[in-house]
Amino acid sequence: MSKGSLNRLRQDIEALDHELLRLLNERASVSLQIGRLKVQEGLDIRDPWREQAVFKYLAQHNKGPLKAREIEEIFGKIVAISRRIQSAASFGGPARPVESADADPCCTLTGETALYGIIGNPVAHSMSPLMHNTAFGLLGLDAIYLPFEVEDLPGALTGMKALNVKGASVTHPFKTQILGLIDEIDDTAEKIGAVNTLVFGKDGIRGTNTDWVGAVRCLEVLLPVEGHTFVVVGAGGAARAVVFGITSKGGNVMVVNRSEEKGRSLADEFDCAFALLPEIGAVGGDCLVNTTPVGMYPKTDAMPVPKGVLSSYKAVADVIYNPVETMLLKEAKAAGCKVASGFHMFVHQGVEQFSTWTGRKAPVREMEAVVYERLLRT
Ligand SMILES: NC(=O)c1ccc[n+]([C@@H]2O[C@H](COP(=O)([O-])OP(=O)(O)OC[C@H]3O[C@@H](n4cnc5c(N)ncnc54)[C@H](OP(=O)(O)O)[C@@H]3O)[C@@H](O)[C@H]2O)c1
CATH class of the missing domain: 1.20.59.10 (Chorismate mutase)
Incomplete structure (x- = not known):
């Protein structure tokens, strides 16, 4: 020719x-x-x-x-x-097509589908697959997010690299264990001392933390963080992200914890004041933030602090998202406080992960709707 x-x-x-x-x-x-x-x-x-x-x-x-x-x-x-x-x-539409979008990725998988997931143990209860798959579906991205119940963390990371996984969430009990196993930890995760987000790239696995972003967005619905005082109850992993978020946005923190050693160490690290939990009635601030698991499903009648202290706060936030409205938030509402559920923190840490991985603006309202609906059914 x-x-x-x-x-x-x-x-x-x-x-x-x-x-x-x-x-x-x-x-x-x-x-x-x-x-x-x-x-x-x-x-x-x-x-x-x-x-x-x-x-x-x-x-x-x-x-x-x-x-x-x-x-x-x-x-x-x-x-x-x-x-x-x-x-x-259905982007912006009612909740029903959101569920359809959640189911959709399974029908469209190809060799080019980008893989994401969550590693933890247990992970069966996680709402992250529902939330991220809904977002992928709504934006028409060829991607899927899977739950991985992991026994062997180093093995899981090697396997994920080999399978060309693009990104992953990290949950209990691996947020701190993973620190020594990845190639790069950004300053934020380093300061918080925990990684909840992995990005797999040519140069290896980078760890970051988006929990603090979720916490700050949740608190800013209540009042500006800058210039206000937050009484943070608890000194575990969630508290570290919350305290980092508040202090880096110009807020003041008083750490209140059951055990002195852990509480004081967190307070010292972030240059904050400290009090023991029984002294909670003697401290004060604009907003009280519960970061303990007290009040979480199934022990939903429990309260981390006596209800008598609540009326002295303008606002109360809880990091617990199951139930969406904890006993602490019910009592705080009754005492006239503005309240925010850990549900917002959970969704916004996911929103930030989604943007980190895809470079796209996440469909926040739909992610909230689908998680909220599922939480009401559990
Ligand atoms: N919304 C979100 O996106 C999000 C993100 C992360 C975590 N969370 C939630 O945050 C909660 C805490 O998780 P974590 O990882 O921070 O746990 P963690 O590291 O085990 O820390 C728990 C903290 O709560 C305190 N605590 C536990 N039981 C208590 C009790 N009965 N009375 C008083 N204080 C008590 C502990 O005090 P001691 O130091 O005295 O032991 C510790 O400071 C969980 O419910 C988790 O689901 C939510």
Whole structure:
């Protein structure tokens, strides 16, 4: 074949690609309209009968040279992408299509799908897969987030690198154990002394911490952090992220803890005041923040501090997110305080992770909605 004929054929292909591109985008626009109509009507995005009908119609009208299974392969991808576009149409819509988006990634996995996950033990209860898969689905990203219940942490990290995992959340009991096992720890995670987010790159695994971002966003709903005084009850991992967040945003902290050694050590590290828990009635501030597990499901009647102290605070926040409204927050509301649930901290640490991994703005409202709904059902 002469070079001239090859060029002519390539020009033909280019013209056809141009036309295909136009047609595919036209099809996508119609898909988007269908998605919006489905949202209005409260219908599921996925409609297997309709998809079957599309394949049947194509098989009947295919004149070749492409074989039926090749047409099915091509249109399988087009239909999967249409479904994703329709899920994206529910962005900002009611909660039902959010659930559809959560289920969608399993139907569209390919060799190019980006892998994310959470490592912890146990992880069965984690809301992170629901939250991140919903966000991937809504933004139409070819990505999936899986829960990994890990026994062997170094082995898990080697395996994740080998499997080309892009990013991971780290939860109990690995947030501190992981520090000596990764290639880089950023300043924030170093200062907090814990990693909750991993980014896998060419230079190895980088660890960061987004819990403090979640904490600050949660508190700023109540009052500006800068210039206000926060009484932080507890001195564990969550407290470290909360104290780091408040002090780095210009707030003052008083650490109050059951055991003196741990509490004083945290207070000294961040240059804060310290008091023992029984002395809580003698200290004061603008906002009280519970970072202990007291009041968490299933012991939901428990309170970390006596209810009599609550009325002296303008606001009260809890890091516990199950239940969404702890006994502490119920009593604080009754005492006239503004309140914020750990549910907001949880969602916002995830929002920050999502942006770190994808470089995209996370669909915050939908992530909140889907986690909130699931928490109300548990
Ligand atoms: N919303 C979110 O995104 C988020 C993120 C992280 C954690 N959390 C939640 O935060 C809570 C704490 O987690 P953590 O990792 O910080 O735990 P941790 O490291 O074990 O620390 C727990 C702290 O609570 C204190 N404490 C425990 N039981 C107590 C009791 N009965 N009375 C008084 N103080 C008590 C401990 O005091 P001592 O020092 O005296 O032992 C310790 O300072 C958990 O409920 C967890 O689910 C939420």
